[in-house]
Structures are given as structure tokens and as C-alpha cells.
Amino acid sequence: MSSKQHFILGTAGHIDHGKSSLVRALTGTDPDRLPEEQRRGVTIELGFAHLTLPNPAGQGNVMELGIVDVPGHADFVNNMVAGVGGMDVALFVVAADDGWMPQSEEHLHILTYLGIERAVVALTKSDLAEDLEFSLEFVKDGLSGTILEQAPVIPVSSTTGDGIDILREALSAQLAGAPSVPDYGKPVLPVDRAFSVKGIGTVVTGTLSGGGLDVGDQLTLQPSGLTTHVRAIQNHSAAVERAEPGMRTALSVPDLQVGTRERSGVRRGTLLTAVGAPPPHDTINIQVTRLGRPIPGQLGTKRDLPSGRRVRVHHGSGVIGARMFLIEQKSLSPGEVALAQLRLDEPHAMMVGDRLVLRDWSGEATLGGGVILDAAASRKKIGSEEQIRFLRTRSDGLGNLSLLLASVIERDRLVDLAEEASRLRFSDREVDATVESMLAAERIGKISSYLCDVSWWESVLDRACNLVGAYHKKHTDLPGLSLEDLRLGIIQLLPDPAIFDALLESLKDRQVSQHGTYLAEDSFTPTLEAEVRQAADHIQEALKSEPMNPPGRAELCVCGNSRRALSFLVRSGLAIELSEKVVILADVHKEASEKVLAFLDQHGRATASDLRQHLETSRRVIMPLLERMDAEGKTRRDGDYRSRARE
DSSP states (O other): OOOEEEEEEEEEEOTTSSHHHHHHHHHSOOOOOSHHHHHHTOOOSOEEEEEEEEOTTSTTOEEEEEEEEOOOSGGGHHHHHHHHTTOSEEEEEEETTTOSOHHHHHHHHHHHHTTOOOEEEEEEOGGGOSOHHHHHHHHHHHHTTSTTTTSOEEEOOTTTOTTHHHHHHHHHHHHTTOOOOOBOSOOEEEEEEEEEETTTEEEEEEEOBBSOEETTOEEEEETTOOEEEOOEEEETTEEESEEOTTOEEEEEOTTOOBOOSSSOSBOTTOEEEETTOOOOEEEEEEEEEOOSSOOTTOGGGTSOEETTEEEEEEETTEEEEEEEEESSOSEEOTTOEEEEEEEEEEEEOOOTTOEEEEEETTSSOEEEEEEEEESSOOSTTTTOHHHHHHHHHHHTOTTOHHHHHHHHHHHHSEEEHHHHHHTSSSOHHHHHHHHHHHHHTTSSEEETTEEEOHHHHHHHHHHHHHHHHHHHHHOTTSOOEEHHHHHHHHGGGOOSHHHHHHHHHHHGGGTEEEETTEEEETTOOOOOOHHHHHHHHHHHHHHHHSTTSOOOHHHHOOSHHHHHHHHHHHHTTSEEEOSSSOEEEHHHHHHHHHHHHHHHHHHSOEEHHHHHHHHTOOHHHHHHHHHHHHHTTSEEEETTEEEEOOO
């Protein structure tokens, strides 16, 4: 039984060095699809082809390579960068009769900035070389000290076919043992083409990464937030039910229109993501790298790059304007690595670990590359020790999930797990397993759906306890601190109501308990001044004398002490305030409510008048009592009648 691995091969190299001809020789497909390209013999847009190679790792295993042929001319570098963002192996092309050229150097820089680890160098037009050995050594000199230094250099001729089979073998060898493109369950399709087909609607193409897609899946268009569904999927012109990561993918997305910069819709540079993916953000923190080798003809590659400079950011298939601020220094020289913040002209959806290419604002020079350390950064406290420590930690461990989680927990103290995980290139299973391990080691805490710093959470509990204790000292006659006052005291620390509920539960271990609408220390007993205590006793006696026809508030509160006493009785739960004018004892309220429910169980329904007579009370008391029971969900009103509320 055969198995397939899907990879993307991207070409790179100077104009007219034979990239497209080489693709034709390898695949039999002409990647130059535009009439102007075929007329001029120059690739302007991205071209695509397909190649199947045997996998040396096992008989019957094959590797399916989607080939992206990119332009080599300086004017088309934007298109080139759009094509190589998702590549697994590079086919770097240098013509034997022309040698190392400016775009050879620039494309090498771009491959370096994008972190391409596997490559084969094709020395094309070998049949035209006056001295092939000299050309070979010349190219190897150009590759010396670069990521391609160890890459095999294969002399080939697309005209005669010499070396083509050897090139295929070299590509197979480069990908032998390579892991399949990871499936994190977070599909992302950077759109490199969008067009309309009569009878089908909008079709988009791109290189799928992060997760698979099935026919019928719902997707979100970034950054607009528009939603669509996948009507059909194609891979190399063949209909499939599912696209796997690493596939060249065409999607029918009928809910979207082809957009322009002036009209919202899908176009090159936009992203299609799973529903629930993190929203786009306009500020990211990166580690930026500049190679020390200048690019011939590009003065910007020789000069220092000052903080605050306008740049063009290439991410996926898109280009976004931005201003780059260096975090620890005022300028960045060729050959240096630094931390930087990119403030984008418009929000863009990115993930931690994504790679970027930075070009100057004029679009004439490739200045550097970056890897994203924080995909939703804050513009505050730039250059702080805390920020630098966070970014340094991440720059050293982008492949370490526990380190990534620990770093953001240390910085933010309280982290929404789902939101943070959505920005990381790890599956939900990996996240869950890592979180469980960190919890077991007591490195972090978990509160509701949040992860937290354990010491920080203890400090929050300390603050809550201190607020309750301080209230007791100041108000010895009152039963405790209201929940609302506690919430206001720590609201800035707790962004989610669920956290507040968890806080109340955790306070029980600190011998602080909730009593209705207030909190009190378990050991606390309210103490009243003698005059206030006497007034409280008098009010209780008055309420007991006529339980269902109690005196009104005005009769009970005849002085300051009686008002304090009544407030104490209500807040301590000894009395119930039915309305602004009516107060009854708590045990009387409980008994009356039970009698109402028993009457309704016996008779099915009753009017307020029926219940008033049954309780031998007045309309002044029965109406607020019933309204309170309605609000509590014990009874239900239907016109003039009430019945027991049912679950």
C-alpha cells in the first residue's frame, strides 16, 4: 500500500536563468500561464506545476510536490516573496553561462530570512557553459557561508535533458526522511490568486498549512472577518474531498467576491482561516535579522536601518506597510540581530513563529527578515525590562510549548488559554498535554478557562481577604463586604466574571465565605453599640408582633440608631426587604413563600387576592412578596393568575 507525503517546491534565482524551462523539463508543465509571459519569456506572476517523486525511505511511498515558479526580475520580487512563503524545499537556479547575479543574491537572502532548510542548486544551461568546472566553482563560491553552502549543485540542461534525472534524485534525497507538513488543526490558506469562474463563482488558490480542509468547512476571511464555506476543493486540477497541509489547493468559496484594495473581498494577500482563529492585530513583536552580505545594486543593504523607519512587510502572500521600532537600540546594522516592534498600517492575522521578509518603503531593496515572537503585542512599555525578558525567552524557544506558555503567564499573570493557544503553531492535543504537565508540576495554576501565575493568584486572594478584613474593622456592626464592593476593589485584575466566581470559591479556603450578597470572615461576629442593639431588638419585636402585617419602614426607622439597626438586620439576613416600604422577618418570609407554593400545588393557580386571603395579609405585603417570588423563579404570572414555575 502506497502512502503520499505532500511538499511544496519553490524556485528561486535571477531572471532568465532558466527556472521556468527547468520546471517544464521536470514536469512537462509550462508554468508561464500568462500570454505576456509566454511572449516575453519572462515569468511575471507565480506559475504552478506538479511533480511526483519516489520516496527513498520506502518502496511504494511517493512524494507529491506542488511546484511554485517565481519571477526572477527585480520588478517582480513582491510576487517572488509571495510564492516562497510556504515552501519545503528550494530549487535554486543559477545559469552556467551567466553566473552569480544580483537577483541570485537577493533570492538567497529571502530564502535565508524565511528559514528554508532544504535546497538543491541547479546549474542550468550547462550545455552553454564555456568552462563548466569553472562555472561550478564560481557558484559554490557564491554559496559559501550561506544556508545553501551544503546544498548539492547539479549541472543540468533543460534543452538536452542532461542532469534532469540526477536533479530529481537530488530532490528526493533532500526530502527523504523529512517530516510531513504539520497538521495543528488550524488551517491557514494565504491566497495567492483569486478569480471568478462562470457557473462556479469565486475560486482561490494557495498553499495550505496548519491543518486540513474538508468540503463544507466554514472559513473566515482575514482581515475583513467575512465568512464563507468550502463548496469544492481541487489539488492540481483534480477534485478532492479533503486538502492536507502542504498541498497546493484551490477552493470554491461562493460566498465571497473577488476584492480589490478599494472593495472588500478575497484577493492576493488575504488569508482564509478556520472559524474561531484569532482576529487580526496591528502590532507585532519580532526578532529581526539582517545579513552582512550586501545585495549588488541595493544601497539599502549596506546602510544602517534606523528605528522608526517605514518598511514593507511580506507575510504569506501579502504585503503590509509598517513602521519598525527597534526595542533595544537606535539602529540596526547589516549582520546584526535585534528585537523590534512592527506597527502595521492595517491589522493582519499572524501566528507566533511566522516568518517575515522586510523590504524598504520604495520596494527596491530587501533589508532583512523576522520571526514573530508576539502576534498580538502592546504598544505600551516598549523597551521595558519585562518586555525584553519576555521576547528574549521566546526567541530562544519557539519550538518549546511549555516555555511559550510560561513566558506569557509570567508577563500577563492571567492568560486566556484558548486565545493564546490559537496564536501558537501547536495542536489542541499538544496544548492540553503541556498544560496538564505544567499544572501537575505546580508551575502554573488554572482558573476557569484561564492559566495564571500561582504567586499572582495568591496575591489576588490576599488582596480580597484584606479588603474583607479592613471592612470588618471599619464597620463592626455590619455583616460584611458587599460582593459589588469587592468586585470594584479588584476589577482591574479580573477581566472575566467567571474568574470572580472562582475567586469566591477559593476564598473559602481562606475562611472567607459568601452570605447572600456579602462576604465575611468565618470568625467574624458583628457587634453593635448598645443603643443600636437595643433598636434592633425593638424592630424585631415589632415585626414579630404582626408577622404578615408588619409596621412600615417609616414606623420602624424613627431615628439614626433605628435606621442603622434595620440596615444591619437586612444585611445580616435576619430581615427581608420586600419593597422600599415593607420589611418582614426572614423566617416569616420563608414560611409565607412555602405556604404560597403549597396553595398553588393544591389549586394549580391562584390570584393575588386568593393568596392574600390564604396568608391573612394585606395587598401592601402580598404584592411585593409575589413579585419577589416571580423574580426568584418560584412562581410564574399569567395575567391575574399565578402558578408554580416549572423547570
